[in-house]
Each structure stands twice: as C-alpha cells, then as structure tokens.
Amino acid sequence: MPNDLSETAHLRRDRWSQDGDSVSLVRPERRQRPAPLRALPQALTLDLSRTALMVIDMQNDFLHPDGWFAADRGADVAPLLTLVPAINTLCAWARAARVPVIHVNWGIRADAANLPANVLDKASACGTQRAYGDDGPNGPVLVEGGWGADSLDTIETAPGDLHVSKHRLSGFRDNALDQILRRLDVTTLIYTGVNLDRCVFATMADGCFQGFDAVIVEDACGTPSPPHVTDAILYITRMLYGFTTTTDALARAFSSPQPKET
Template identity: 60%
Template sequence: MHEIHDRQGRRDRWSRDASGISLVRPSVEPRPVRFAAEPEPIEIDLARSALIIVDMQNDFLDAEGWFAAVRNAEVAPLGGIIPRINALSSAFRGAGAPVIHLNWGIRADVANLPANVVDKGSSCGQIPGYGDTIASGDVLVEGSWGSASVPAIDQADTDITVFKHRLSGFQDNELDQILRRLGITTVFYTGVNLDRCVFATLMDGCFQGYDAVLVEDATTTVSPGHVSDAILYLIRLLYGFTTKTQALLNAIATKTDIGETA
C-alpha cells in the first residue's frame, strides 16, 4: 500500500495498491506528556496538539506599525515574548506537532468586515484603521508589510499561516478545518494581545470543542496588568488551563512528569 503524506507529515490521505484505493487512515499512536499547569497539572496528547502563534506582526510590534504609530501603544515590551515563542515553536516542530501563525490579513476593501470591527478599529473614523493607508503601508491588509510576522519570529517551511479577519481566529477563515484535518484536539496559545485576539480565539476554539492551554509567559498585551490577571482567572475558571514555557519545554523534551511551573 502506497501512503501519501501531506506537507505537515500527517497521513490524512487516501492510499493505493494493486487492488484499488483505500480510504482507511492509519491511526495515530498517542504521545502523552504531563506538566504543571493552573488550576492543576494536566496530561495532553502531543500527537494531537498544535501551537498557535497569534498576531506577532509588524503592525502590532514594530515602532513603525499601526499600533505604535497610530494608536500610540507602547509596543517595545511586546517583543519580550519572542524568545519563548521561538523556543516553543522549535520544540513543537521537533516533536512533529503543527505550528500555526495566526495573523490578521484582511481584504484591502474591507468588504467582509462588519461595522463593529471597522469602526472600533478606527475609533469610528477618527484615526486610520483596518485597510487604511499609513506611512508604513496598508493596515493589516493581507500581503502588506504590516500583516507580515516580525522578522524575529522563527518560521519554517512546515509551518502553516492562517489569516484572520476578526479578533477570533475561528471566524470567517479555514483554521477550524485545518485543525480538524490534522486531528488536533488540544491547542496551545501564544502571542498578542492576550486580552484581545488571543483570548477571543481561545474562547472561540473552546466553543468549537478544542481543549485550550495558554502559555502565559509567551503571551502579553499593551493593556494594564489587572486586565491580564482577569483573563488568566477566566481561562483557569471557565475555559482550560495556563502553563509556563519552561514547564512545557521540559515535558516535550523528557516526556516525563515534571515539578512546579517555572
């Protein structure tokens, strides 16, 4: 039987031999790992897990981007999570788990964006918003400089990039279909901004049935600290779990139980 692997190494393809075509997919052997998390330690199946990197883009992190140049956000601290995200993405790739870059990438004509997105983004027309042109280019338009991941974020040929058009990465795009085809049940979330697109995507993913783990020191926000505290509280109470980068890296590397979160 001739098996065909997709670009991410998964076997979700038909196969052929001399007798015909088989629609039977090979089963995936579980690869359980356990690590410290809040509100309590958890075990996940690494064979059915994916890492999502949310909005690590020029328009949000660069001093010439939309957030800094137009919205006057203090973006320099956002880059502090990049080393941890890169360490996690390297570990996930090494374990054969998908890495997904989930970025804003809207239509230039914003034809599919509702008023509550367009007008909140522009303070109801008072400042340039989604799709508008600023000194660095068109704000978060797919293919623009602003929509690209910052150069410091590592990317590999096997990574998947999904463009989103809402705060939630599960609306109006193909993210859900990709995760289901890859057989993913647990999603790890990193990136910016915790209280905006990261949390909206995490919540929506839970509503779609995915288990959620936030890597809390690999995500951040320009909002005040008490906002992050509230989001972490809600995730632990209602949606899933939070962990730390080193706890997860240790678990992936050793596939054994570990102690307290770093």
C-alpha cells in the same frame, strides 16, 4: 510518518492510499504520545500527537516600532517584543516534538468588504482614526499580503509551519483554521502571542466553543493593557475555559521521551 518538516508533513495522515486497482480509505492509526505538563488549576497530560502550538498576531503592524500600533496609535510595543525569544523557543521545541506550529495573523481584504461596522468603526473611532485597510505608516493597515500582516522578522518560522489569516479578533471566524485543525486531528491548542485580552482570548474562547481544549502560556502572551486585565483573563481561563502554564513547563513537556512514529 517520517519526521520531516515539509509543508504537508502534518497532514499526510489524512490521505487515501492506492495499491493497484484498489483504493484504501483507511487512515493510519495515530499513536498517542502522552506528555506531563505543570499547569493551573491542575496538572495535565498532553497528547502531543493531537496538540498544536498557536502563535497569535506576532506581526509588524502590532509589534514593529514602525507599525500601525506604535507609529499611529502610540502604543508602547517594547514590552510585547520581549515575548519573541520565549515564542521562538517554544516553536523550536514544538517542531522537534512533531507538534504543528500555526501562525494566525490579521490579514484582511484590501477593500475591507467583509468587515462589518462594529469592527471598522470601533477600530477607527467612527472614521476619525486610521484603521483596517487605511493607508498606514508602512502600507495599508493589516491587509493580507502586505508588510503589516507579515510576522516579525524576529519570529522564526520553518517550512512546515502553517499560516492562517484572520479578519476578526477570533482566529476561528470565517476562515480556514477550523478545517486545518480538523485535518490535523488536533484536539488541544496551546496559545501564545498578542494581545492576551483581545485576539488571544477571543481565539481561545471561540476555539473552546468549537470543542478544542485550551492552554495559555502565561509568559508567552502579552498585552499593553493594565496588569489587572491579564490577571482577570488568566483567572477566567482557569475557571471556565481551560488551563495556563509557563514556557519552561511546556518546553519540558515537548522534550519528554516519546515513541517514534511509524
């Protein structure tokens, strides 16, 4: 497969081919690309040919100083913004290693018609605070296509990146993410973004329930919750769900020598 970053480059394997009057349903063989990774509780070997990098909720309404979290809820987003360089570094390494980069952001319907009471009223304190779909500091809060649902300008994207909207803490609920990953023939998901104890953890756990391997990048995830919450999430991840690693270790794995694909 050519090493380009067009919108469909990673999906090109899952296509039919035609030769004259004959149609072949045989997909090209996928060559394994093993890469060692330092991780906890055990070291890993990734198959880069079946790995994707997930960037969760690095978007304006959560992280911009004028967004919903900071301007409306008074959240201190400055510590979370320090994650941007690490995430950009990992995305660049992933693209160079022909690993898909998938940005998963909140992006709800403008009418919030598919959000149940336990989502709307928990977020709005039973309607006493502005939440999903309400008019926020810079437009409707977290509405797909709006400013709040867009990734931060400082998060570097590329034409070959994939973008998926979600409307639950989990990125796997009632949207296209699972089907996209199946078409990519991905089995391992590497998680970055915010908030570790909310959308990152919910997406990771749900992904595990769907059968995907999980690796959390400790220093590329963040939360405004107290430090003991992060410790608990990482402990539970290592014990029950998967593995944790670091930006430096993952960058080394992405840059390990690999055979060229044909």
